Every structure is written in C-alpha cells, then in structure tokens.
Amino acid sequence: MTTFVLIPGAACDAWHWHLLERELRARGRDVVSVDLPCGDDAAGLDEYADTVAEAVAGRGRLVLVAHSFAGFTAPLVCERVPVDLLVLVAAMVPLPGEEPREWWRATGHPDSRVRRAARDAQRAGAGPAAEDVPESAVPGSAADPFFQDLPPELAAEAAGRWRRQSGTPAARPWPMAAWPEVPTRFLLCRQDRLFPAPFLRSVVAERLGMAPDEMPGGHFPMLSRPAELAGRLEGYSRPAAR
Template sequence: MTRFVLVAGAWLGAWAWDEVVPVLRAAGHDVHAVTLSGLAEKSDVPAGQQTHVRDIVDHVERHDLRDVVLVGHSYSGIPVGQASERIGDRLRRVVFVDSNVPVDGRSFLAGFASDHVRQALDANGGVWPPLPPADYAGQELTDEQIGRIVGEGTPHPGATLTEPAVLQGPLGELPATYVKCLMDGDEPMPAVAGLLGSDRWELVRLDTGHWPMFSRPRELARILDEAARKD
C-alpha cells in the first residue's frame, strides 16, 4: 500500500485536498493530507520555511510511514522537496504539482518576479494575504470554488517565503514527477526545466489551472496513482 502525504500551497490547509483524498483511498492507498504550521487550524503556530520541512518529516516519522509519495503543490514544493531528502528510504516518489522546487540557498521569493509579494508582506505585517477573487480567473475554477479558496484561505507566514532552502544533495537524484498545469503557463519554470533533464524525473501535463485539486480532482488523483506505481 502506498502512503500519500499531500501538502497544498500558500494559504491552504489539508482541507484543499477534500475531493482528491477519497479518490485515492478508493484506489487502495493510505492518504494523509497535512496542514502546515501557520495555516488553517494551525494559524496560531509561528512558522518559517524549515518549520514547514519539519512539519512534513515529523508527520511521516510520527506515523511511521513507509513507501511514501510526498506531494507538494505550488509553494509547498519547496518544503516537500527538502523533506523528500530527509525521509531517506521511506520515500517512494515525490510529486510536484505546478509547484516551485527548492534551490539550495535560495528562497521561494528568489524563484520568480516577486516584488508584488514583498510589497504585500510589508503592507500586511509580514504575512501574504490570500489573492482577491479576480486573480483566480482563467484557472478553470467555479465561483463556488474561488469563494472557498478565498474564504477559507489563511494569510501565509512571510518567513516561509524569505528563508533559504537547505538541500543535502542534488534534487535531480530523487524519483520525481512534475505536473505542469497548462492554464498557468505552457512551460515549467527554469529551475524545474533543468531538473527534468534527469532520467529520474518525468513531466506530466494537465490541461487545467494552478489549483487542480479543485478544478480536476479526479484527474489529479489518477496522475498521483500512476506516479505511485512507477518503479
């Protein structure tokens, strides 16, 4: 039995996977959706990026999970990528869902044009507020889905975005699947493109927006199930 550990991106908690979890369980998998510190029901817990790495590693070790597929969406690809190294032979595969990937010594904000995020952090006491509804247009989301993301989303702790990643080895050596959501851009970001040159990485394209756990939960679950079955 594969053990999935699902980690959603900025502003989101374990609740973001509500429509994916039952599909994976019906396929026979053990599924754990994790809320990171500083978000959702853990919104009162102080957090930096390494806190999030420990959240993931601690969950795997506390539950003695093995044959683990770690799944990181968006921002969470950065702590998930680091945690994948740290759980050692417990890891079966890591899946990055339209996500950032960690680069040793670089922060989340170093990975793209981030002036608007830095301005938001400065204007909001060091947290990144959820995006306004208009920013979710063109991502194959219903008004109800957008309302849930915005309404249940939590301001994201800024230190997780500004602290540098710490890698123990080349990320390209991990067995990995990268899911590129095409409505959020046709091509992976440069850091991802470089890793896809590894024979241990594969690219899967999904014709939906940046939040496929809402827009295409069954298709995303199928991709995750297929990734778990790879050698």
C-alpha cells in the same frame, strides 16, 4: 501500502486537498493530508518539513505530493524520512541557497504584477504570501489566477479558506545543497495563470533537467480535476512507471 502525502502551498491547508483525498480514498489508497504551521512566525521551512515528517512517522512507501510553494518544503522532508517518490504539482523549484521571496525574480516570472505582489506579501508576512491574489481578481472570474476553472461556489469557498501566511519561510535561504536523490515527477497545468506553462517548462528544464508532464486545468487541479489528478498519481506510484 503506498501512502500519498499531500503537502499544501502557501496559505492553504488540508481542505484544499479534500476532493483529491476523497478520490484517492475511494480508490482504496492511504492518504495523509498535512496542515502546516503557516501562521506561525517562528516556523520556517525546516519546521514545515518537521511537521510533515511527524505526520507520516511509521508509514512506508511514501509518495510526497507537493503543490506550489510546497516545492520548497517537500525536498527537505526527503532528508528526514525515506521517500519513494516526489511529485511536484504546479510547484516552485528551488536552488540551493535561494530565498523563496527571490524565486520570482531569479526564475524570470513573466508577470511583473504577480511577481511584485508575491514579493511584497512575503516581506509583510501577509497571506496568501507566495501566491498573492490581485485585488481586482474575483474568485472564478477571468482575472482570477487561481480558481478560474472552478464552479463559482467552490471558487468562492476556496478563496475564503486562505489562511494567514507568515513571511518567515520566504525570507530564509533554501538549506539543501542539492536536489534529493529521490525519483521526481513534475506535473504542470496548461491553463495555470499563476505559473504559465511555457514559464514552468523552462524552470523545470533548467532546474531539474527534465521535461514536465502536463494536464489541463488551472493552478488548483486538486479542486478542478481531482479524478484526473488521482489517476496521474496512481500511475506515478507504480514502480514500472518511474
């Protein structure tokens, strides 16, 4: 049986996947939602990848689903366990030797405020590090770069679930020499305010040499559109669809 392995972004945990996990399980799918040691200053990307590998030990037919900052972690997992498919959802795409905190500048992220806040948060070891919320943003409001398409109660809970994110993973170069030889799909969200669609189209084309798939929604489709995202993942997991 295929196992969907859900890897959270910076300062997030398994809760941020809970609606998607419920949807996948209702469809009879096996799911592992991983909590990373994001608050541990001794843990870097290798430790994050080790945590995922340990969580899926002994399972077959793995589909890794990586959100946002997890784009730096998921490829490392592919070196540790056999992976059938890697799905990047609104994710960062690294280059060999690139420090995550430098990714914003290197990719030419269009919003200087977001770029500066992310860099400063990562250097300070604050949360939510790779995805820092501007102080003026109220969860679910027009200024919110994360949860603008969620119901107010869910947006507030999602924001309240941010964990402390150590800056350690952001300060170490991405250790892989090349992207893993694993089938890869990229799914961007057209209303994403953190990683705008035109920006991600360019990043994916330049760094992965492919065109991303697209769906409606903001940066957290696992909370705003779990049924649609589950359908996408099921489609990706079918061998004929690759």
